Amino acid sequence: MDTQHHNALTHALAGIPGPVPPSGVIHLAVPHTSRFTVVGNHLAQHAELSLVAIGIGVHIQSLPAGAPVGIKALAARFPEGEARIGCALRELEAHGYLHRTRVRLANGRLVTRTVFCNQPGAVPVVPAAPPSRAPAPAVVRGPVQVPEPAPVPEPICVPEPTSAPAAPHPPVRLPSRTAPKQPRRPLPHPHALTTELRQTSSALLADLRRHAEGLVLSEEDVEELVPGVAAWLERDATTDAIRRALTTDLPRPLNHPARLLRHRLTALLPPPLPGIHDLAPPRRAPVTPFQTCEGCERAFRSHDPGHCRDCRAQYWEAA
Structure with missing residues (x-):
């Protein structure tokens, strides 16, 4: 009771002319009477x-003239993303099925004109005018009148009107990318390169490879860099501080250690x-204290108590 018997499919297979293959696909071909597109096997079975490219090619071939077939229009119709659809369109373009050209309209706009060829190489690739379809003649089949399906017309290739060439633009002078290089700063030198500074600097430079494997210096490099290390030592920088400054965050790979x-x-x-x-706090300027006038009791600045300026002037006039 739970086994399904496909009687309709069995009867349909019995009506197939010729022997039925034991494996693989079996074609049950029913003639189309409307809404069909003729597709060549060179596209459907392209090696x-x-x-994705074959499917998009068949879809574009089934669309009417003037339908949008850009990447965004196809991405809005199918679940494939814009990247896969763009790759498929480039495949069709590489094999001659699709041709995209930039055309300038009369109003100055630039548009992309897309031409799809159902048989690449059969005709020269030029923009095709929309074909006109004649009404399908009616064919009488038995007692019922069934319209005969109209064949899909081939695209009519007409020469594209050539537009007048645009006037050449004056050459644009671009700024030079090679800016003048700044002169390299000289290596610092101490005021006096004593024997002790030279020995300590040489030992520090030769010992750097123990702390960083890439800092392997030759004797000539050590002799050249000794004054720079001596200048740091002269400025009271410790050997540990110099070593950290020279070995921290080294680039990988280190091609030129010196x-x-x-x-x-x-x-x-x-x-x-x-x-x-230099580290002492700045000395503040001396401030003159306030005094109270013995005559008018107003406040005035003076190192000694007494009278203010107005009272002193009155006393001088009275005297």
Whole structure:
């Protein structure tokens, strides 16, 4: 009772002329009477086109003239995204099925004109005018009058009207991309390169490869960079501080270690330590205190008590 018997399909298969293949697809072909499109097997069975490109090609071929077939219009119709649809259109364009050209209209607008060829290479690719369809003649089949389906007309290829060439634009002078390079700052030098500074600087530079494998310097590089390290030591920078400044955040890969150390010794040079007097708080200017006038009791500034300016003037006039 639970087994379904497809009697209609069995009767339909029995009516197929010729032997039925034991495996693979079996075609049950029913003639179309309306809404059909003739598609060549060179497109439907193309060996190099993807399945998405074949499907979009069949869909475009079934559309009427003037229908939008851009990437956004197809992406709004099908679940495939714009990226896959764009790749499929480029496949059709590479194999001659699709041709897209930029055309300037009479009003100056630039539009994309799309031409789809159902047989690539059969006719020259030019924009086609919309074909006119004649009414389908009626064919009598038995007692019922059934209209014969009209064949899909081939696109009529007409030459595209050539527009007048646009006037050439004057050449635009672009600014040069090669800006003048700034001169390289010289490596800092100490005021006096003593023997102790030279030995300490050489030992610090030669020891850098223990802390960073990429900082392997030659003897010539060490001799060249010694004055820069000596300038740091002269400014009371400790060896640990210099080592951290030279080995932190190294680029990968490190192609020119001596050039990198020269840049850091020059660009990161600390200023000299300030002296004790430089760190002393600024001295405030002396402030003259207020006094109360012994005559009018007004306040006035003076180091000694007494009378204000007005009272002193009155006393001088009276005297």
